[in-house]
Amino acid sequence: MSEVRELPLVEAIKEAYQQEMERDESVFMVGQDIAGGIFPHTMGLVEQFGTDRIVDTPLAEVGMYGTAFGAAMEGFKPIVDFMFAGFFLNAASPILAQTAQFRFIHGSQMSLPMVITGACGSGMRLGNEHAMLVHNMIAQVPGIKVCMPSTPYDAKGLMISAIRDPNPVAFIWHLGTMMDRGPVPEEAYEVPLGVAEVKREGSDITLVANGIQYKNAVEVADKLEGDISVEIIDPRSVSPLDIDTILKSVDKTGRLVIVDESWDSRSTASQIAAQVVDVGFDMLDAPIRRVCIPDIPLPGGHMEPYVAPNPDAIEAAVRDVCQ
Amino acid sequence: MSEVRELPLVEAIKEAYQQEMERDESVFMVGQDIAGGIFPHTMGLVEQFGTDRIVDTPLAEVGMYGTAFGAAMEGFKPIVDFMFAGFFLNAASPILAQTAQFRFIHGSQMSLPMVITGACGSGMRLGNEHAMLVHNMIAQVPGIKVCMPSTPYDAKGLMISAIRDPNPVAFIWHLGTMMDRGPVPEEAYEVPLGVAEVKREGSDITLVANGIQYKNAVEVADKLEGDISVEIIDPRSVSPLDIDTILKSVDKTGRLVIVDESWDSRSTASQIAAQVVDVGFDMLDAPIRRVCIPDIPLPGGHMEPYVAPNPDAIEAAVRDVCQ
Amino acid sequence: MALGKEQMKTLYRNLVRADHFDKMMMNRIMQGKLIGFYHPGDGAMAAGVGASTFLGENDILNPHHRAHGMAYMAGKGIDVGRYLAEHTGKADGCCGGRSSFHWSFPEQKVYGASGFIGWHFCPVVGWGWASKRKGNQVVLMASGDGSYGQGGAHEAMLSAMNWKLPIIFFCENNGMAIHSTADDMHPMPDISSLAQGYGMPAVVIDGQDVFAVAETVIAARKHALAGKGPTFVEAKTVRLREHDVGTPDLARAEPRDPEYLEELKQRDPLVLATKRVLAEKVLTQKQIDKIIKEAEEEVVVVEKFADDSPIALPSIEELQAGVYA
Amino acid sequence: MALGKEQMKTLYRNLVRADHFDKMMMNRIMQGKLIGFYHPGDGAMAAGVGASTFLGENDILNPHHRAHGMAYMAGKGIDVGRYLAEHTGKADGCCGGRSSFHWSFPEQKVYGASGFIGWHFCPVVGWGWASKRKGNQVVLMASGDGSYGQGGAHEAMLSAMNWKLPIIFFCENNGMAIHSTADDMHPMPDISSLAQGYGMPAVVIDGQDVFAVAETVIAARKHALAGKGPTFVEAKTVRLREHDVGTPDLARAEPRDPEYLEELKQRDPLVLATKRVLAEKVLTQKQIDKIIKEAEEEVVVVEKFADDSPIALPSIEELQAGVYA
Ligand SMILES: Cc1ncc(C[n+]2csc(CCOP(=O)(O)OP(=O)(O)O)c2C)c(N)n1
Ligand SMILES: Cc1ncc(C[n+]2csc(CCOP(=O)(O)OP(=O)(O)O)c2C)c(N)n1
Numbered sequence A, B: 001m002s003e004v005r006e007l008p009l010v011e012a013i014k015e016a017y018q019q020e021m022e023r024d025e026s027v028f029m030v031g032q033d034i035a036g037g038i039f040p041h042t043m044g045l046v047e048q049f050g051t052d053r054i055v056d057t058p059l060a061e062v063g064m065y066g067t068a069f070g071a072a073m074e075g076f077k078p079i080v081d082f083m084f085a086g087f088f089l090n091a092a093s094p095i096l097a098q099t100a101q102f103r104f105i106h107g108s109q110m111s112l113p114m115v116i117t118g119a120c121g122s123g124m125r126l127g128n129e130h131a132m133l134v135h136n137m138i139a140q141v142p143g144i145k146v147c148m149p150s151t152p153y154d155a156k157g158l159m160i161s162a163i164r165d166p167n168p169v170a171f172i173w174h175l176g177t178m179m180d181r182g183p184v185p186e187e188a189y190e191v192p193l194g195v196a197e198v199k200r201e202g203s204d205i206t207l208v209a210n211g212i213q214y215k216n217a218v219e220v221a222d223k224l225e226g227d228i229s230v231e232i233i234d235p236r237s238v239s240p241l242d243i244d245t246i247l248k249s250v251d252k253t254g255r256l257v258i259v260d261e262s263w264d265s266r267s268t269a270s271q272i273a274a275q276v277v278d279v280g281f282d283m284l285d286a287p288i289r290r291v292c293i294p295d296i297p298l299p300g301g302h303m304e305p306y307v308a309p310n311p312d313a314i315e316a317a318v319r320d321v322c323q
Numbered sequence C, D: 001m002a003l004g005k006e007q008m009k010t011l012y013r014n015l016v017r018a019d020h021f022d023k024m025m026m027n028r029i030m031q032g033k034l035i036g037f038y039h040p041g042d043g044a045m046a047a048g049v050g051a052s053t054f055l056g057e058n059d060i061l062n063p064h065h066r067a068h069g070m071a072y073m074a075g076k077g078i079d080v081g082r083y084l085a086e087h088t089g090k091a092d093g094c095c096g097g098r099s100s101f102h103w104s105f106p107e108q109k110v111y112g113a114s115g116f117i118g119w120h121f122c123p124v125v126g127w128g129w130a131s132k133r134k135g136n137q138v139v140l141m142a143s144g145d146g147s148y149g150q151g152g153a154h155e156a157m158l159s160a161m162n163w164k165l166p167i168i169f170f171c172e173n174n175g176m177a178i179h180s181t182a183d184d185m186h187p188m189p190d191i192s193s194l195a196q197g198y199g200m201p202a203v204v205i206d207g208q209d210v211f212a213v214a215e216t217v218i219a220a221r222k223h224a225l226a227g228k229g230p231t232f233v234e235a236k237t238v239r240l241r242e243h244d245v246g247t248p249d250l251a252r253a254e255p256r257d258p259e260y261l262e263e264l265k266q267r268d269p270l271v272l273a274t275k276r277v278l279a280e281k282v283l284t285q286k287q288i289d290k291i292i293k294e295a296e297e298e299v300v301v302v303e304k305f306a307d308d309s310p311i312a313l314p315s316i317e318e319l320q321a322g323v324y325a
């Protein structure tokens, strides 16, 4: 078999859009300035698919989101792009109060196949609103699946799954992974939603991380190699959360550190810790540590790198728990 | 000393408004239909304070909230009432992305003294949007304090503290406690924000609960009296969270159940569990259990009572952990 | 575009039915036989009936929340039994008894409801966008004067005009939003002034005249189907009772003037419509009596259906299975 | 209301300064000496200078984000050294180096910024409400054509007219929002058509003419101080460069026409203003040269201040202490 070509993560996302839009006429994209393109994931798509399927809206997130929300009821499969993911808050009611609950509260008669996407995360040093990771804000509410890729391979596969899923799926991607290169098969494939992956085997400690923090986790695991054997789990989805894969690992290692680029309060890190101390209490040999943004707004400028989770903080937590 | 008179919780809130508005000219209220009144907490206030200080706005939560947000910068101390607390989502961006971070991101030069309030919770059998408890949505973001009273006494004292606090404070109150009566001193007094209270001493297990769930916790503790000795902690504030009071109790009991009327995912219950298994790992003799709304939209109708946390579910969790 | 006699008969019948359904809901909430709340439609059922009776099968309908959408749903021929069963928390409810006060008839393109007033200004853009792509359907989007305070109204009108979407912005202006008056909450006499900002055609009509409403909406629908874009239709109507049963009937903080309310009652849509169908010999008194009798019988059938349906008490596991498709 | 000579001189000086600051920011971002991004104001600095130069001390100013508010802040006399230090991540930055691209001068009532375009439509209601209560101040709220897509714009205009708030809705219409054109995104030729829906007075002016802008805003301010409520001022301007440095300069998905951009450059505000001050003998060429020289010197001082300031690297504990007052 010939070697799989490498693509940057953002191109992997774009390929998922292209292949699914070619396959299925009902898939379309709506957003602001996506025809011209802000991030490379939409650039050039309008030439292939036209303005009927690459739809630019005014600077109006409720109307923009509504294009997707309403069209999904009518049998379309929209992908709605919030550019910077934090802007989703401008449509928080239709997303968190209406979309998430629409199917269930109306007797599970309808499905709303749609993808809600946006980029965020530290790295541009812009701080708070642009960097704000929103996966936990959405994951708080049942009815919307939430995933975040760590590798180009997962980016393409998760996006394809998200588009094909009959439910609303938030696909949140981290700006700090945008240009990361990795192998991406040419054909369309799915990475299942709601399924975590053990990305590196180890025996001393379980380290959970996603997005850019997955890279940091690998860096730390490499550094500790020979000293501490780190098992890395990429949750891939944060809602529904695949707690079983994590529990299985903790059962083996007895130790757990969770990295989550988010405020600590009500984070995925806290949620995992809570579930493990409930169901997996007897497996634990040590306290569970969370490496998150401390509960302060994320500053930009020169502070971003040391306030956001980083390899030093992860290493310290891992060593602390393993001592 | 003569006996302290009893008031329903909603009247305790109203008395806090009245006393603070009498004391401080810069305090005012803004909301929808608050002059006429939806819940009794604002009824009649317009006669005393006039429409300059009891301000009705159009059915427009961004503009309504903005009246408070902008006026706070100008030295006023607004109380903004969202009626049903879930409607805050219509102003999620100005609240979660701008207000919460405004002081910090602008160099901590300004303060924004304001109270964000609204009622919510199970009981009216309306389900999802009206019942939706929003304390955890706000508590996810640093920069806004969040409290929820369980008793009329705390309601008055917390509201007075919230009005006097130089920061944005969300005061979320549970509809199911609205008419609960309890002793309320006539003079103005503060119940400190960010401080939990041990409301009942016990030795076998620590039970954390607030809002209507505090009542349920008391009911369960009464029932188990003689069998299991339950210590009940009312967090009163959920952000900042007074974890020390909880830890001190767990250190004594070794067991912890947390009740939180909220989806389990990214709840205060999960946050407390995560912090305890980190800092208080060695104190624990048993798994930590959370009694929350399972991760499904809260249905109304006849399902609300058994889907929301209730005495049976609390009792089961307590017995389970103590066995 | 004058209405034909058959059209007038249909409208009259639907108005009688809607009126009976509203009274049924009132009776039931007074008897403690409804879950949640009820927002009476007394005296204000003509606008919804007129707007929805001649919608096409493919058209998307978003009913106004007053009378919990009954005026519109009577017009669109929704299964009122399942509707009432939902309001009664029953297993045969149109939402499985989960919602208490919502409705959902996706096959008839009445997708659902929300407790957030103005929520529909969001999906309406997509409903309009999809309708334009499909080419053979329009959207009737109804809501009250109060709802037009929402920012979403602006975002919806903006895209509707940019894209010439086949949407009818149908506003029932009853001059009230709970205790607030439209006079206080809107700077212009007509809510439809807003349409001017977008160059959207707007028309103000008598919402008490079921025939006038139907004529206007039929025209707006034609306009939309011809690719000419949205229309703003403002139907002036009244609120005879309190906002919802149990809430005091105030304007600002004062009780509303009983004399003024008495005046409003003079223009009851059913009285007006009856006068006209008799005068124009569309219906005889005998035919009218029959229509009323049929409506009464329909209420009996509907109530029996709802009352006979079992209380919805699914297990947590069953509920969990309904969250995701 | 003709401007006096001294007023014209002040405007001219501020326009020269603003232009120099914009060029300074451009230079620095090209040199990697700015944190974050920069949205150039090239050719579009007159509207902000004209709008803000004659604001009162108590007036609240919300600058438009283009040129990161420099046109307005030059007009309001903000400390540009601390402003630049912020954009450079320095300890003397006006936000302690935390924001990278925000500004905050609360003592001068320029409260702050947000990365959410249109965010100000929310607090502006409270700024206006407080200003009305105080009676001696107005709000100048500036933003772009694109920002008027936001639902908040509607909610703000609604309450501003209901309550006759002293707010100037100052819209810089440069016809562009990133790659989107106002032609595509707004159904009417003027954004200010929106004001009609509320009966709000509106005026469209040449945003390249700093004097015309100042005259208009002075009048709108008088109107507001007299208790007559808000005014919508639409200043037509241009965007000569890309939206922000590094983003390709497209209209929809196509590069913008260089000839068209060349045309736009013909109406450079500084060229227009210079012609007029010379023609009307408000300034001599020698005085103009001096103004330019002083602006160049100011840039040197400002840059030195920012460059000399230490990098802001507070501890987590120090940061934590800044979250709550
Ligand atoms: C977002 C939101 N804000 C406030 C409310 C409370 N509320 C329910 S109905 C209503 C008034 C609606 O007025 P209008 O749209 O004119 O309809 P009407 O009731 O007069 O028929 C209000 C304020 C709500 N349900 N949702
Ligand atoms: C809520 C939100 N949506 C989208 C964006 C992305 N964005 C930044 S600037 C801009 C265009 C602004 O256009 P306009 O208001 O006309 O100002 P201009 O840049 O033309 O001066 C957009 C869409 C944003 N920052 N915030």
Ligand SMILES: [Mg+2]
Binding pocket: C144, C145, C146, C172, C173, C174, C175, C176, C177
């Ligand atoms: Mg109304």
Ligand SMILES: [Mg+2]
Binding pocket: D144, D145, D146, D172, D173, D174, D175, D176, D177
């Ligand atoms: Mg623009």
